[in-house]
Amino acid sequence: MEFDVNLIRQQFPILSEATIHGKPLVYFDNAATTQKPQSVIDAISHYYRTENANVHRGVHDLSQRATQNFENTRNELARYLGNIDPKTIIFTKGTTESINLVAHSYPMAFLKPGDSILITEMEHHANIVPWQMACERHGLNLKVLPINEKGEWDLEFLPKLLDENVKFIACSWVSNTLGTINPIQTMIDAARKIGAKILVDGAQAVGHFKVDLKSLDADFFVFSAHKMFGPTGLGFLVGKEELLQQMPPYQTGGEMIQEVTFEKTTFNGLPFKFETGTPAIAEVIAFQKSLQFLNTISLDKAHQHESLLLKRATDGLNEIPEIVFFGTSDQKVSVLSFNLNGVHPFDIGTILDQRGIAIRTGHHCTQPIMQKFKVPGMCRASFSLYNTIEEVDFFIESVRKAAKMLCS
């Protein structure tokens, strides 16, 4: 498969249509959310124009069509993830909800007071706070694997932390703030060895490389559609069937039930037990187009392209005397976090915004990482497959300009 960035860009209307302060958009906030191709945008409007009906309810044709199309997404996603069983894919509203579901339901079925949960220092707040709450509810202990100066897991601490009380591990595959691609297999193997279960937060992985869940073999894998060129308001929990079967429902209401009387309610089977209420139908259906988009490009070549962008940006910024980088592992996706010495990230973000460049500034929902590196926030440029060398060069020049304006 060829990789032609200009052909790819043409599929993303916002890249040519949006103007920021009268200038063309340079979108480097892809770790927050990726842009959507025309096919996804069209699918949403096509659904509302021709197919809109509630799913899993009506005998009427429209509802059946919507239901079938809706379930097709589950099947296509199951294939995309390496031919897994579709009923082990739960639709949620995002990574955050997927983690909350597991943090709610898993401990109820499997954990007891005194058990420990291990997370890492680089987790997104979405993979910290739900576990803190679970610990409070169930009398569990939260343990944290530290990271080193390069922004990698400090695996030396792992054997000490993994005592026999650790029954669950929750960790991200790729850090949204530092870009580090973590040695996820090492962690999964470590979990297996002590008989602990493991949840992998794949939110930042799925937009950069192909994920094969058959070979990864995590107990739970969570991610969001909007970070892989899909719609917002849709995410996924993929879980081991035997675990999902034993876990009690998370939210309750319509759709997830089998029979309701005032004395007792019995629940529907997988995946519906965990999907209550009317789901994001248009988004689910349109997500097929995101998968088709991903299937038409070589993600290996895209990854090479992104690595090139990352290297060029890193080398370019490195020539600015005041530059400081955060996250300097050799194993990284195209996420570049930096500051200018003595300058608040907000100032840099404001100057870049004036030139049409969208980066993220702040703590990126990872305050412990800010505490680790002793900064109030960071600037983060995150590149995707549709970004270009020219955009990166303009970005480098713009950071230089910001340095000139702000570092005097």
Next chain:
Amino acid sequence: MNKSIAQLQDELIEVFSFLDDWEDKYSVIIDYGKQLSAFPEEFKRDEFIVKGCQSRVWIVGQKMENGEIHYHADSDAIITKGLVALVLSIFNNQKPSEIIHANLDFFEKIGLGSHLTPTRANGLLEMIKRVKNIAQTFEKS
């Protein structure tokens, strides 16, 4: 006799009316911040921090013998410090009642209106609210 808030606003709008590109505007804003008088260390306390800003912003006011309020402000971000300096350049050394009832429209007029949306990380609206709140507490006392 001090200039009125309305006069000061007009003068500021005048200054900015000569600047048409964003770079010059932000350079002037940054300069305003640099000219802000040193913030008294003893006031760098959490209770004087204005919430809702991505950077930290401190604002305190003191009532002078003539009844006017003198404000001090600081920020760890240069542009934010400039923005708060613009606000103070209009409100400093005015009577509490004038401050409370002042109608601020200069941000739109100098092309910085986008900083006024409630979700903007610099919290300009919050800064103005704090300045007015301080005036309110002094008016009552």
